[in-house]
Amino acid sequence: MRKSRPAGRMAGLLAAVLGLIAVAELSARGYLLVRGIPAGRYISATAAVREARAAASAGFDTEYPYLPFRPAPGRTAAPSVDSLGFVGPETGWEPPPGAFRVIFAGGSMVYDGLFPSAADSCLDALLSGGACGFDSCQALISSAPTWTTAENLVYYAIRGVYARPHAIVLYVAVNDVYAMSHPDSVTTEPDYSHYRSRWMPVAPAPWDRIPGWADSSRAVALARYALDRLFYPGVLGSPPRRLGLRYEYDPGQVVGTGFGSYVAGLEAIAAIAESRGTRVFLVSELQEPSLSSGPAMVAAVDDLNAAAAEVAARHSAKGLVSFVDAASLITADSTTMADKSHLTPEGGRRLGALVAGEIFRSLQTAASTGGSAGTAP
Amino acid sequence: MNASRKGRKVLFAAAGVAMALTALELLTRLALGLTGRDYAEFRDYNAWVHRASTAGLPSGYDVEHPLLPYRPEPLSEGVNSHGYRGEEFEWDCRPGVLRIACLGGSTTWDNWYPEALEDRMNELMDSLDAPFDSCEVLNFGAQSWTTVESFVNYATRGVHAGPRIIVVYHAINDALASTIPDGVRPEPDYSHWRTRWNPIPRPVWDLPPLWLDESRLAGLARYALNRAALSGIDPNQLGRCGIRYPYEPGMGESPFDTFGNNLENIIAVALNCSTTVFVVSQFHMTELTVEQFGSDDLARRVGRINDRAMRLSREYSGTGRVFFLDAADELRPDRSLMLDNCHFTPEGYRLLGDWIAVEMCAVLDSLEWRLPEPEDWR
Structure with missing residues (x-):
């Protein structure tokens, strides 16, 4: 008898808690029903906020003042980032003695390191005999997923130049196509700010640990919403998107901003590099048409590749800006392409070898004609 | 009972x-x-959060632009739809209009000098028989912007407005951004000094007054809640305009030639667009700096930056498109025309705008007003 009393109390307590939960759940459902509000509105709003909070810890620095985000300096998780903000092992502002230093700029196809590391190895081998006044190569990867010419221009001009690169290799096109594509209603901006905002950091909340399926309970969904509303009032209305992108790409969108931002970005990079005697290699971007989002995307990337060739031609007089037509010289197929734009390791190897060969040839030409090998301030 | x-x-x-x-x-x-543990660090953190959250969203500024820590909010008071102070304008310049863009910090943003420049240019162009119908001056300035923000804005946005001339009026903000307190690692892009401008919502636990933090228990409880809600955000990232620390005389100086690099970038981009550049040294009244800080340290830093601007402009003088106007040396404003060491009263700004217009017209007249069409990259 004495033992069953505590058990009875426990059972009573449990029943009371369950009863309270049931009352809360019924109240929540009743509230939604009476007000005619679909629960999905709360659930999707809090899910978006949760996603934004989770994105804040993705290994990117979202507090840097001049970019929507960049690889976080000092990141140890792969791919590692050095303390200066370049992807890869620790470097320094001063190039190592005898090393030919190259900045590889672009989007995710550069960030993944396949093509820059292949080019680095090839150039290392080509220069190892002391040819052209250098005995090695050092590749600095200055890129991040979805970066366009706008981010690359800014990072190179206000940071990259201090690394005193002898050359900069730019491999970017498809990200600019995404940035140039927009729904009809969007007013375009020359700096692509119609397409991207800053990537807002949002601190994770303890209630994010409650799994999403728990929102099937209207009481939990409303409680989560109330907490988000209380602690994240500015975020709930317009949750920041991953990488700061304002909308998704759709093949039916209008392509073109009316500003010529891609060409203006390449022109600015070329002008800044030339003012410092730095070589520029504009590399046309490979694409696998059968995997592309549609003919509009294929045509747009082709157009930008052609525009890059024109930029190089306009700067030919000084002999520092070259165009490497990788899109014509390398076959884009399942051996070289992992998807419509990203390279396989084999694709990276072929592209790296091609670019390294072009750089080496330009150095040989410069050496034979007494021209600049590419110097920095 | x-x-x-x-x-x-x-x-x-x-x-x-x-x-x-x-x-x-x-x-x-x-x-x-x-x-x-020093309790002051907990109390200071709470005070930071209080200041940042009660400041609310930075009035009149857009803090979500992807490439700038902040910029004038488009269509806010006195700001056009493109995010620049002043009248609405079209990206395409009208035929016959001489378009000039002014790059700078608050002394440009104040807008009196760009307005005075426009008025005086229009008068002078009439009298000099210049081959333009009128002059239009765009204001590409914002408070506390350094040459980094001006470069980013000009290279990614401003060039698309196709100005035939740009005026660069910068020094003091770069002098402030070049300061390095003990223990801070200098960065070439001033990111040691500035971060994003982070607006944060005011948390409910900030409502009780800060004097309650005299109680260690209350202070630590508030601190714990602040840290939980703002995890990952450094307190130094909550300053106005994203500035991490205030200036103090005698601070160290960055070893990077950031001002020179940015000015060179602006010049390179401008020349590539066939745009003419006027670099104007920034006027600074030393006696007001001494009154404010008890030292002329800041005035000397500004002087060094003006010297750098002069040397760099001269290096590019051979292009025939880069000119240096030494306002710091040639302007002699009365103290009554100054609001502080670098900001003028409206009358003072008119003096500056008039002076730049006269000097600029003299240069342009000597070039017989041959100003090429800016490049159109479309």
């Missing part, structure tokens, strides 16, 4: 709560003492 018993119970409960709080306060102080 019942009432007095209830009263006694309430009294005992209140006394119990008070004793518990006192015990917790003492324990907290003891823990702080034993761990050797």
Whole structure:
């Protein structure tokens, strides 16, 4: 008898808690029903906020003042980032003695390191005999997923130049196509700010640990919403998107901003590099048409590749800006392409070898004609 | 009887709560003492959060632009739809209009000097028979912008407005951004000095007044809640305009030639667009700096930056498209025309705008007003 009393109390307590939960759940459902509000509105709003909070810890620095985000300096998780903000092992502002230093700029196809590391190895081998006044190569990867010419221009001009690169290799096109594509209603901006905002950091909340399926309970969904509303009032209305992108790409969108931002970005990079005697290699971007989002995307990337060739031609007089037509010289197929734009390791190897060969040839030409090998301030 | 018993119970409960709080306060102080932690750092963090959250969204500024820490909010008071102070304009310049863009910080953003420049240019162009119908001056300035922000804005946005001339009026903000306190690692892009401008919503626990933080228990509880809600955000990232620390005389100086690099970038981009550049040294009244800071340290830093601007402009003078106007040396404003060491009164700004217009017209007249069409990259 004495033992069953505590058990009875426990059972009573449990029943009371369950009863309270049931009352809360019924109240929540009743509230939604009476007000005619679909629960999905709360659930999707809090899910978006949760996603934004989770994105804040993705290994990117979202507090840097001049970019929507960049690889976080000092990141140890792969791919590692050095303390200066370049992807890869620790470097320094001063190039190592005898090393030919190259900045590889672009989007995710550069960030993944396949093509820059292949080019680095090839150039290392080509220069190892002391040819052209250098005995090695050092590749600095200055890129991040979805970066366009706008981010690359800014990072190179206000940071990259201090690394005193002898050359900069730019491999970017498809990200600019995404940035140039927009729904009809969007007013375009020359700096692509119609397409991207800053990537807002949002601190994770303890209630994010409650799994999403728990929102099937209207009481939990409303409680989560109330907490988000209380602690994240500015975020709930317009949750920041991953990488700061304002909308998704759709093949039916209008392509073109009316500003010529891609060409203006390449022109600015070329002008800044030339003012410092730095070589520029504009590399046309490979694409696998059968995997592309549609003919509009294929045509747009082709157009930008052609525009890059024109930029190089306009700067030919000084002999520092070259165009490497990788899109014509390398076959884009399942051996070289992992998807419509990203390279396989084999694709990276072929592209790296091609670019390294072009750089080496330009150095040989410069050496034979007494021209600049590419110097920095 | 019942009432007095209830009263006694309430009294005992209140006394119990008070004793518990006192015990917790003492324990907290003891823990702080034993761990050797300085309570001031917790209290300062709470004060930072209070300042940042009560400032609200930075009025009149857009803090979500992807390439700038902030910029004038498009269509806010006095700002056009493109995010620049002044009248609405079309990206395409009208035929026959001489378009000039002014790059700078608050001394440009104040807008009196760009307005004065436009007025005076229009007068002078009439009298000099210049081959333009009119002059239009765009204001590409914002408060506390350095040459980094001006470069980013000009290279990614401003060039698309196709100005034939740009005027660069910068020095003091770069001088401030080049300061390095002990323990801070300098960065070439001033990111040691500035971060994003982070607007944060005011948390409910910020509502109780800050003097309550005299209680270590209350202060630490508020601190714990702040840290939980703002995890990952450094307190130094909550300053106005994203500035991490204030200036103090005698601070160290960055080893990077950031001002020179940015000015060179602006010149390179401008020349590539066939745009003419006027670099104007920034006027700075030393005696007002001494009054404010008790030292002429800042004035000397500004002087060094003006010298750098002059040397760099001369290096590019051979292009025939880069000119240096030494306002710092040639302007002699009365003290009554200054609001502080670098900001003028409206009359003072008119003096500056008039002077730049006269000097610019003299240069342009010597070039027979041959200003090429800016490149159109479309």
